[in-house]
Amino acid sequence: MEFAGPVRPLPGGITPPEEKALSSGSPIRPGPLPAALVLPLVQHLGAPAEPCVAPGDRVLGGQVLARPDGPVSAAVHAPTSGRVVAVEPRPVPHPSGLTAPCVVLEVDGDDRFLDPSPLAGWRDAPPEVLLEAIAAAGVAGLGGAGFPTAVKAAAGGARRVDTLVLDAAECEPYITADDRLLRERAGEVLAGAAVLARLLRPERILIGIEDNKPEAIEALRAAADDVDPGAPLTCVVVPTRYPSGGERQLVELLTGREVPAGGLPADVGVLCQNVATAAAVHRAVARGEPLVSRITTVTGRAVARPGNVEVRLGTAFADLLADAGLDASALDRLLMGGPMMGFTIEDPSVPVVKTTNCLLAATAAELPPAPPARPCIRCGFCAEVCPASLLPQQLYWHARSREFDAARELGLADCIECGACAWVCPSTIPLVQYYRFAKGELREAEREREKAEHARERFEARQARQAREAAERAERRRARRTGKRAPGGEADPESSATAASATGASATPSSATAAAAPEAPATDARERRAAAVEAAVARARARRERDRSAEAATLYGAAEDGELARLGAELADARRRREALRADGGDPNVGEPNLGDPNLGDPNVGDPDLLAALDAEIAELEAALARVRSRLGGGAQP
Amino acid sequence: MSLRSASSPHGRGAPDTSAVMGLVIVATTPGLAMLVLQFGWGPLLNVALAAAAAVAAEAALLVLRRRPLALHLGDRSALLTGVLLGLSLPPFLPWWMTMVGAGFAIVLGKQLYGGLGQNPFNPAMVGYVVLLVSFPVAMTSWAAPRGLAPDGAASLLESARAVLAPGSVALDGWTGATPLDSFKYRGALTAEEWREATGLGGLLGGRGWEWVNLAFLAGGVWMIRRGLFGWHAPGAMLATLAVLALLFQDGGSSEGLGSPLFHLCSGATMFGAFFIVTDPVSGATSPRGRIVFGIGVGVLLFVIRAWGTYPDAVAFAVLLMNLAVPTIDRYTRPRVYGHGSPRRGGAPS
Secondary structure, three states: OEEEOOOOOOOOOEOOOOOOHHHHOOOOEEOOOOOEEEEEOOOOOOOOOEEOOOOOOEEOEOOEEEEOOOOOOOOEEOOOOEEEEEEEEEEOOOOOOOEEEEEEEEEOOOOOEOOOOOOOOHHHOOHHHHHHHHHHOOOEOOOOOOOEHHHHHHHHHHOOOOEEEEEEOOOOOOOOHHHHHHHHHHHHHHHHHHHHHHHHOOOEEEEEEEOOOHHHHHHHHHHHOOOOOOOOEEEEEEOOOEOOOOHHHHHHHHHOOOOOOOOOHHHHOEEEEEHHHHHHHHHHHHOOOOOOEEEEEEEOOOEOOOEEEEEEOOOEHHHHHHHOOEOOOOEEEEEEOOOOOOEEOOOOOOEOOOOOOEEEEEEOOOOOOOOOOOOOOOOOHHHHHOOOOOOHHHHHHHHHOOOHHHHHHOOHHHOOOOOHHHHHOOOOOOHHHHHHHHHHHHHHHHHHHHHHHHHHHHHHHHHHHHHHHHHHHHHHHHHHHHHOOOOOOOOOHHHHHHHHHHHHOOOOHHHHHHHHHHHOOOOOHHHHHHHHHHHHHHHHHHHHHHHHHHHHHHHHOOOOOOHHHHHHHHHHHHHHHHHHHHHOOOOOOOOOOOOOOOOOOOOOOOOHHHHHHHHHHHHHHHHHHHHHHHHHHHHHOO | OOOOOOOOOOOOOOOOHHHHHHHHHHHOHHHHHHHHHHHOOHHHHHHHHHHHHHHHHHHHHHHHOOOOHHHHHOOOHHHHHHHHHHHHOOOOOOHHHHHHHHHHHHHOOOHHHOOOOOOOOOHHHHHHHHHHHHOHHHHHOOEOOOOOOOOOOOOHHHHHHHHHOOOOOOOOOOEOOOHHHHHHOOOOOOHHHHHHHHOOOOOOOOOOHHHHHHHHHHHHHHHHHOOOOOOHHHHHHHHHHHHHHHHHOHHHOOOOOOOHHHHHOOOOHHHHHHHHOOOOOOOOOOHHHHHHHHHHHHHHHHHHHHHOOOOOOHHHHHHHHHHHHHHHHHHOOOOOOOOOOOOOOOOOO
C-alpha cells in the first residue's frame, strides 16, 4: 500500500475539540440482546421495503423481513431469532420524531441464525451477481444517509469511475466507530474494497483518513500485506479538520476534483464509500451475512461506559444506553450522530438503524444550550470556515429577510449544513437553522410551482378532450348522413387529424397512447374513447406513483429535511422561544430586529400578546405535524 | 425523561461578540499607554469621557427603541466605539465636544441605522468627522510630543482642567504642529532639512508619533495572532500606503511627499489600519473584498494626506470606502464549491 499526504487542508473548516478519547480506547463490544427489536422498513432516502412476514411468523436471524420495493430501497433482515409480533408504525429516529412502518420482533433469546450462503468464488463473479448479493444483504451506506449500496455501486458502474474513495476520515467529534473498525478489522474493509473494485474496475483506490488515527493507519498498513484490494491502493492521510469527511470535501482533498453543483462524485469519476460500508459489503459477499448489526459509538458524559458497540439493528436507544450505564439524571441532550450534524432524539425508545453511527448522551455542561443570539456583526468568521466557500452571513441576511431567491443565487443549495459557520459565530446565531428554513421554503415554492404546472396540464388536457369530443360528434353526424350508403366507410381523415393534434396538444408523454389511438385508421369513436380513458387512468396512476415516491422521499429524507423535519424544527424553535419568554423574559431572538420574519420573535419581553401568539403558533404546528404523521401512518397500511 | 430538542450544531467554539469587543479594547492599551506617555494625560481623559458618553447614548437609545438593555450593552460594542473615538481625539479637547462626538457616533452613526451590525459607516469615524468639520481649530490643536512642548508635559491636574474647564488654562504652551502638518507645510525645505529644522522627524517617521504607531501595530499584530481578524484589510492598506509613498517620495526633495516609513509611522496610520479598517460591520466581507477595501483606504489616505487640506485622512478614507463596501462585496464573492473550474486542479501524485 502506498502512502500519500499530508495533503493541503480544505479551504475553511474548523477544529472542534475531538472528544474521541472518550470512546476510542476500548475494543468493540457486543451489544445487548433486548427483549424486542423494532426494524423500520425504510432507513434511508428512498422507498420503504415491502414486508414479507406477518404477525405471528417465527423467524431466524438473517431471515428477510422485508424486500426492497422500488429502485431506491433496501432489504431488512432479522437481527436474531424470534417472533414477529406486529407490522405497524412506530417512532423512528428522525429530527421531527415521526413514526414509520416497522416490523416488531419479539426476541426468543436463542439467537439462532439461518445458515449463511457465501458467494463462493466472488472474485470471478460477474458484476450483476455481486450487486445481487449486496442488495440481498440489505447493505446501505453506514456513514451518512444510508443510501442502498448496490444502487450506488450500480449507478457508479454505469459511469466511468476511475477512483474508488474509501472514507475513513470520521471528522465529527466524539465518533470513533470507523476508527475502531479499522483498528480491529482493517482486513474486512480492504476485502470489501476488493469487492467494490471488482464491481467498478477503478484505476486506483484511495483511503482518506485523518491524521488523528495513527493506530488505524497502522492497522491498514498491516492488513494491506494480506489482502489484495484489486486495484492500486493509496492511503491518503489528511489533516484533522472538520468537515474533511464530507463526501464532497474528501473527494476534493484526495483527488483535487470538485463534484459539480447538483451533481454526484460519479460525475468526476469518483465513487465514495464509507469504510464500514465496505466491511459490510465484504460480509455480505464473502460470508453471505446480511446487514443485521453495525458498530455504533455510544458516548457522552452521561454514560458510564462509553465505547463502540456492535449493536443489532432495531435495538432501542434506551436499551443500548442502559447497557452503557446511562445516568438518566445527568442526560440533557441525546443525539443521533455527532455534535456538529447530529440531531436530537426526544424519545429514547426509537431503534438503532443502519445510519446510527453514534449515540451521544450529553450532559448540560457538555453541550450547553445556545445563548441568545446577538445581531450579526459581519465579522466573516463564517465565510472563513465554510468548506463550500459560501458567504454564510449573506445567506443568513437573505434567509431572514425571506429573500429566498437571492439566497439561492448565492448558492444556498451548495450548503452541506456542516455547521462550521454556526460553530464560530460570535453572535451565536443559529445559522444552519436559517438555511434549513430557507431550503424548506424554496422546496415548498417548488412544490407549489409543480402543482400549478400540474393544474395547467390538466386544464389543457380537458380542453383537448372537449375539442376531440366535439370533433367526434361532428364526425358521427357526418357519418350518419353519408354512412347509409357507405357502411363501414373510413373515418374522415381530416377529423381524425384534428383529434390527433388536439390530443397531442396536451403534450404529456403519458398521453402518447391516447394520441396513437386516433391515428389508426378504421377505429371507431367508442374504441378511441376507451383508449383515451385507459390513457387517463394510466396517467393518474403514474401521477399517484410519482406523488407517493416524492412523499416517501420527503418523509424519510435523511439528507433532505422535508416537511416533517421543517415542522419539527419550527415547533421545537417555537417551544424554545416560549420557554425563554416565560423563564427569564429573554427571547432568544431579541438580538434580532424583526425584519418581517414571522418566525422571529419581537423583543417585547414577557408580552402576553406575544405569548398567546406563540401558543397559537405552537398549536398550529402541532396540528400540522399530527396531520402529516397520520398521513404517513395511514399510508403504511393500505 | 425530558430531553432537549435543538438544532445542529450542538456546540460552539469561538469567542462571542462581547469577548471579541473586549479583546479589541484590551489591544488598544499599548497604544493608549504610549499616547499618554508622549502627550500627557489628555488621551486617557478623552477615552474615559468618550467611552462613558457612548455607553450612555447607547443605553438611552436602547431604552427608546425598547430593546433589552443588558443583552445589547453586554456586547461592549458601544464601549469599543467610545474608546476608539477617544483615542483619535486630540488631548485637551473640551469635554463637551468629546461627548457630542461620542453621542453622534452612537446615535447617528449606529443606533438610527438599527443598532449593532446595521451601520454602513464606522461609528467612531462618524463621530470624529462630525467634530472635525464642526470644531476644526480645537480638533487640529494636538499636544506637542514629549520633550518638544515649550512648557513641558501637562500634569494630570492641568490636563483635567484643560479638558473639564475649557478656557481656564492657556494651551499654547503645550500644543504644537503634528509631524504630518509640519512636513506638509515645510515650504522649500528638503525632508532632511525639515528634520533638522523642526526636530519633529524622530527616528522613523515623527517624533512621539512613531512610538504611538508602533504600539498600535503591536496591539494589531496581537489581535491577528488571536484570530480576531485576518491580515487582509490592514495589510493591504499599509502596503498601498507604503507603495504610494515610495512612488511620490522624490528622493526626499523639497517636492517629495514623505517617505514610506514617515507615512507608516505618522498620524493615525497604524491605529486606522488595525482598529478602524478592521471594523467588520462597516468593512467588506470576504478576504478578497477586504484586500480591495484596504487598498482603497490606503489610496485615499495617501491622496488626502498628500494633496488635501486635512492634516490626516484615516477617517475620510475609511468613510468613503464604507460607501463602496456593497459594491466591493458584490464583485468579490468567492467561487462556490462545485461551480466553475476547480480550485485545486489536477490529481495528487
